[in-house]
Amino acid sequence: MRLWTAIRMTIVLTVLTGIVYPFAITAAARALFPYQADGSLIARAGVIVGSPLIGQNFAAPRYFQGRPSAAGDQGYDADSSGGSNLGPTNKALATAVAARVRAVRASNPGAAGVPVDLVTASGSGLDPEISPAAAALQIPRVAKTRGLREDIVAALVRANTRPRFLGLFGEPGVNVLTLNLALDRLRPAGRSDGS
Numbered sequence: 516m517r518l519w520t521a522i523r524m525t526i527v528l529t530v531l532t533g534i535v536y537p538f539a540i541t542a543a544a545r546a547l548f549p550y551q552a553d554g555s556l557i558a559r560a561g562v563i564v565g566s567p568l569i570g571q572n573f574a575a576p577r578y579f580q581g582r583p584s585a586a587g588d589q590g591y592d593a594d595s596s597g598g599s600n601l602g603p604t605n606k607a608l609a610t611a612v613a614a615r616v617r618a619v620r621a622s623n624p625g626a627a628g629v630p631v632d633l634v635t636a637s638g639s640g641l642d643p644e645i646s647p648a649a650a651a652l653q654i655p656r657v658a659k660t661r662g663l664r665e666d667i668v669a670a671l672v673r674a675n676t677r678p679r680f681l682g683l684f685g686e687p688g689v690n691v692l693t694l695n696l697a698l699d700r701l702r703p704a705g706r707s708d709g710s
Contacts, residue, residue, distance in 0.1 A: 570643040577660040581691040586640025598638045644688035
């Protein structure tokens with residue numbers, strides 16, 4: 516008798532918690548928050564270009580570049596989210612960071628200090644934001660490559676900077692995807708293709 520009760524309870528709870536509850540929550544989320552429930556995907560010209568919640572690789576000099584990623588073989592792989600698990604005394608990490616510092620300085624001539632978030636990966640490897648200092652370091656390169664004035668690019672960075680939560684918690688951040696999409700919408704003087 517107890518065995519039959521246990522089997523029935525297992526079936527009922529499996530249906531409730533494995534089918535009914537997830538379906539109800541998904542339906543409610545799609546009704547109340549459709550953008551967020553579908554992954555906060557951003558489309559441009561009908562093509563999905565990414566989500567502001569997940570970092571991606573922007574290698575071209577005309578774009579702001581995000582944090583390095585250790586997620587997957589090529590980085591920024593949401594299926595392989597995670598850090599490198601290399602500790603601060605690991606020689607491989609020190610070598611990688613030193614190489615990244617040289618690369619940042621080479622692509623951003625005149626950069627005095629290099630913010631740590633441009634040379635170290637986040638714990639998830641998918642961090643979509645950089646610090647305002649990391650964005651400021653890249654302004655001259657991006658402005659020059661795009662044929663824009665630096666003050667215009669700096670204003671765009673400020674407009675895309677998220678403040679501290681409630682003015683107290685966390686650090687300000689700049690979402691790399693939304694900033695780069697805003698850059699693509701600009702048209703530099705004398706050019707009509709946005710490049």
